[in-house]
Amino acid sequence: MTSARWRTSTYSGSNGGSCVEVADNMPGVVLVRDTKDRDGGALLFNPGSWQSFVNLAKRIGPLG
Structure with a gap:
């Protein structure tokens, strides 16, 4: 995981809560963690x- 390039989800708020980071720069694997x-x-x-x-989440939309 040292080569993972993490990015914050575009759905994450700026309030510091409910944030998820994704690393999808490595072949064959996608990593997800809590910021x-x-x-x-x-x-x-x-x-x-x-x-x-991701496709399902886009169809459902944001919760809350």
Whole structure:
């Protein structure tokens, strides 16, 4: 994970809460972590599964 280039989700607010970072610069893997606990680990997805999640999230829209 040392080569991961993290970016903050565009849906993350500027209030410091509910933020997610994604690293999708590595072949065959997408990493997701909580910006409030960057050392707490990351979820690992294959690119196809991640894209399916993103597509579903876009169809559903923001919650709350």
